[in-house]
Amino acid sequence: xxxxxxxxxxxxxxxxxxxxxxxxxxxAALARLTPADLDPELRLxxxxxxxxxxxxxxEEAGRRxxxxxxxxxxxxxxxxxxxxxxxxxxxxxxxxxxxPVPDEVAAATGIALLDWSDPRQTVLGWRVAVTxxxxxxxxxxxxxxxxxxxxxxxxxxxxxxxxxxATLRMAGPVGLCTATGAPGLDTTVLVRPEALLQxxxxxxxxxxxxxxxxxxxxxxxxxxxxVARRLAAEATEACATLPWRAVADLGWV
Amino acid sequence: xxxxxxxxxxxxxxxxxxxxxxxxxxxxxxxxAALGVGPVHPVAAIHLGDVLTELHVAAAREVVxxxxxxxxxxxxxxxxxVVPVRLSALELASVLSLPGLAPVARAALTGGRST
Numbered sequence: 418x419x420x421x422x423x424x425x426x427x428x429x430x431x432x433x434x435x436x437x438x439x440x441x442x443x444x445a446a447l448a449r450l451t452p453a454d455l456d457p458e459l460r461l462x463x464x465x466x467x468x469x470x471x472x473x474x475x476e477e478a479g480r481r482x483x484x485x486x487x488x489x490x491x492x493x494x495x496x497x498x499x500x501x502x503x504x505x506x507x508x509x510x511x512x513x514x515x516x517p518v519p520d521e522v523a524a525a526t527g528i529a530l531l532d533w534s535d536p537r538q539t540v541l542g543w544r545v546a547v548t549x550x551x552x553x554x555x556x557x558x559x560x561x562x563x564x565x566x567x568x569x570x571x572x573x574x575x576x577x578x579x580x581x582x583a584t585l586r587m588a589g590p591v592g593l594c595t596a597t598g599a600p601g602l603d604t605t606v607l608v609r610p611e612a613l614l615q616x617x618x619x620x621x622x623x624x625x626x627x628x629x630x631x632x633x634x635x636x637x638x639x640x641x642x643x644v645a646r647r648l649a650a651e652a653t654e655a656c657a658t659l660p661w662r663a664v665a666d667l668g669w670v
Numbered sequence: 671x672x673x674x675x676x677x678x679x680x681x682x683x684x685x686x687x688x689x690x691x692x693x694x695x696x697x698x699x700x701x702x703a704a705l706g707v708g709p710v711h712p713v714a715a716i717h718l719g720d721v722l723t724e725l726h727v728a729a730a731r732e733v734v735x736x737x738x739x740x741x742x743x744x745x746x747x748x749x750x751x752v753v754p755v756r757l758s759a760l761e762l763a764s765v766l767s768l769p770g771l772a773p774v775a776r777a778a779l780t781g782g783r784s785t
Binding site: 586588590591593638644652653656 | 724726729734735737
């Protein structure tokens with residue numbers, strides 16, 4: 418969930434070539450969207466005369482999101498989307514895929530997983546997320562979501578996470594756990610860390626002081642403390658090593 | 671076999687050695703054989719055990735964080751089975767001191783991609 422917003426960054430030459438995405442380009446890209454690009458539940462409207470320029474309004478399952486086309490164009494320019502019709506359309510589709518998750522959708526399909534709770538990626542927390550095609554999109558409660566609803570969504574998401582199929586692979590003293598057929602959802606296995614430890618014990622690796630190495634969106638590694646620290650020692654990606662019992666104490670993001 | 675004194679654990683620097691699957695298999699074979707046949711100095715045995723751990727940990731890193739190594743392979747043109755195996759000076763010394771280590775793996779650890 419922390420990758421770049423509009424896909425992989427372009428190469429050096431593309432970055433040197435500064436082109437701007439303008440409001441008419443975005444409007445044209447929105448007009449080019451086919452039903453295949455959009456969820457059937459999603460409604461798109463462009464409203465004129467808001468005072469600040471044309472505004473895009475998304476409506477899905479009771480959640481409304483507004484954005485000025487000028488702002489969207491700036492975001493696309495900053496992300497260095499190629500300012501060709503195809504490039505801008507792809508950028509708009511990518512932006513739409515990351516639109517806020519409606520509370521209803523989160524309640525119906527949300528899954529609990531571990532993610533960073535701060536922009537500096539130092540503190541882990543549980544988060545409710547939904548999958549949209551190949552993408553894992555975090556849920557942030559809407560302004561109208563009540564506290565009981567938030568609790569309900571979270572507990573349902575924990576239940577779904579516990580039902581996710583996991584595959585354990587052993588690499589000597591390290592157990593590697595992935596969610597079967599669901600890229601990006603690997604940290605859901607830590608909803609039941611004791612099941613992971615039990616399976617490792619069944620495969621012949623009984624840990625006395627099990628630590629997990631958590632990288633949001635990537636497979637979870639589980640090993641004895643020193644081995645886990647060695648694994649994560651020079652990782653260039655943000656990851657956290659913690660005793661497996663500490664996982665249960667992590668808060669919600 | 672002479673064994674250098676153990677260093678403080680937090681001062682140990684792990685240096686990557688870029689080994690192919692064949693090199694890694696050979697290191698694993700030589701270390702396992704040495705530990706199985708013995709006699710090995712107890713401290714050297716610990717270092718050799720850590721080398722075996724590192725070989726597995728290197729494989730695990732590939733699963734969890736494949737992107738940085740993939741970029742190195744792309745830039746250097748190395749094969750898909752080349753993986754950085756991070757060893758401390760003591761671990762490297764204990765592997766190189768094994769008489770049974772094949773010259774190919776010895777060369778990979780002391781020169782080639784590692785320099």
